[in-house]
Amino acid sequence: MRYRSTRGDAPLVSADKALRAGVAPDGGLYLPETLPRFEPGDFAAETSLGALASRLLSPFFAGSPLAQPLEAICASAFDFPLPLVTPDAREPGLQVLELFHGPTGAFKDFGARFLFRAFDAIASADDPITVLAATSGDTGGAVGCAAEGARHARAVILFPKGRISAFQERQLCCWREPVTALRVTGDFDACQRLVKTAFADPDLSARHGLTSANSISIGRLLPQMAYWASASLDVFSKTGLRPGLIVPTGNLGNAFAAVLARACGLPIGPIVLATNANATLSDWHRSGQYSARQSIATLANAMDVGAPSNFERLSGFGDELIEDVVRVDDDAIRARITACHAGSGYIACPHTATALEAFDRMSPEHRAARPWIAAATAHPYKFADVVEPLTGVSLTPPPALAEVLQRPVHVSDIDATIEALAAQLGAPARA
Numbered sequence: 001m002r003y004r005s006t007r008g009d010a011p012l013v014s015a016d017k018a019l020r021a022g023v024a025p026d027g028g029l030y031l032p033e034t035l036p037r038f039e040p041g042d043f044a045a046e047t048s049l050g051a052l053a054s055r056l057l058s059p060f061f062a063g064s065p066l067a068q069p070l071e072a073i074c075a076s077a078f079d080f081p082l083p084l085v086t087p088d089a090r091e092p093g094l095q096v097l098e099l100f101h102g103p104t105g106a107f108k109d110f111g112a113r114f115l116f117r118a119f120d121a122i123a124s125a126d127d128p129i130t131v132l133a134a135t136s137g138d139t140g141g142a143v144g145c146a147a148e149g150a151r152h153a154r155a156v157i158l159f160p161k162g163r164i165s166a167f168q169e170r171q172l173c174c175w176r177e178p179v180t181a182l183r184v185t186g187d188f189d190a191c192q193r194l195v196k197t198a199f200a201d202p203d204l205s206a207r208h209g210l211t212s213a214n215s216i217s218i219g220r221l222l223p224q225m226a227y228w229a230s231a232s233l234d235v236f237s238k239t240g241l242r243p244g245l246i247v248p249t250g251n252l253g254n255a256f257a258a259v260l261a262r263a264c265g266l267p268i269g270p271i272v273l274a275t276n277a278n279a280t281l282s283d284w285h286r287s288g289q290y291s292a293r294q295s296i297a298t299l300a301n302a303m304d305v306g307a308p309s310n311f312e313r314l315s316g317f318g319d320e321l322i323e324d325v326v327r328v329d330d331d332a333i334r335a336r337i338t339a340c341h342a343g344s345g346y347i348a349c350p351h352t353a354t355a356l357e358a359f360d361r362m363s364p365e366h367r368a369a370r371p372w373i374a375a376a377t378a379h380p381y382k383f384a385d386v387v388e389p390l391t392g393v394s395l396t397p398p399p400a401l402a403e404v405l406q407r408p409v410h411v412s413d414i415d416a417t418i419e420a421l422a423a424q425l426g427a428p429a430r431a
């Protein structure tokens, strides 16, 4: 399998090259040149998520150095539960796919764990990989956690001092070798500028094998197909029907993985996007015109995106597979969290609540036409400050998140200068 750029002006590359590069040299995003075609029966023998993922992903890594380790990477990356639950017995047509049972309590664990294991498999002592990530939320924690214990790839995480929550800061600073957390004197934009400056420095880039782990990486998108495949196969085998999917959406990574899975023949019906008050995608769907905007801050902050980075992949590939885009503002998020808990006892995080609200706004006929699966993208404990006052429930952290609170913290403070960052990067990772 080779990968082409969305802008069509870069050489075709193998999977490992596409992962390492992140962005294609013409500025576009990598997409597989062709798609494998599966039948639901092809997965009948796979009994674990890891085995299913390996079967699904093997055509995407064929002919690359990742083909051989793929099975082991999938088995170790996807070793946590993936419950498909019915939150409300009176509404059996809606199931929730809980994507938050990984070690950092957010669905980013799926992509980050796969990507980091893949990086570790293709890096070597002579050819190191350093993932440089500017973060204000979930991605940095998932990447740091995924990197712990890696041998040849390492992670360097930059975050803005005094601008993230105490729990988020812990979740960035609690990981052991080879993870470095850098608290930057500046805002998130300053962190991002630093990362961009480092990537643009050919000497620094080559010496440390700098790469990114953000949501444009094809190495994060591909593994996210696995849970959509697993859930849709499960529902299809029980009902003979293709479930519709409702995806809480920011940068369109999760949704694009659903589109890809459907395009590969998985039994997936219509795909509905749920967004917060950021209106870029709902305006596009309504008018056919795409225009990026400034992002606005909402309760579902991991979806505060005004220029969804994977839109470039979606347009011209699978945009006709998006049945609807439902925009849910903060008042509706609050009301949905409250109503859901009052009606069924189920507790949703603000991101998950956008999907539940999108389901509620469908017509009864549309809801009844097929089973629906809404993604739950974060553990509600991570948003306890929002959820507890609305439900009156005092949330307890799941074991993995409780452990984060116990771990020692390692962090260095740096000024927002490239010299300070270069000094932290230090000698080559393994020289």
Ligand SMILES: *Cc1c(COP(=O)(O)O)cnc(C)c1O
Residues within 6 Å of the ligand: 106, 107, 108, 138, 215, 248, 249, 250, 251, 252, 253, 254, 255, 302, 303, 351, 377, 378
């Ligand atoms: C990242 C994230 C999202 C948005 O996912 P995209 O792939 O960017 O669309 C939704 N919910 C949570 C909790 C997230 O961390």
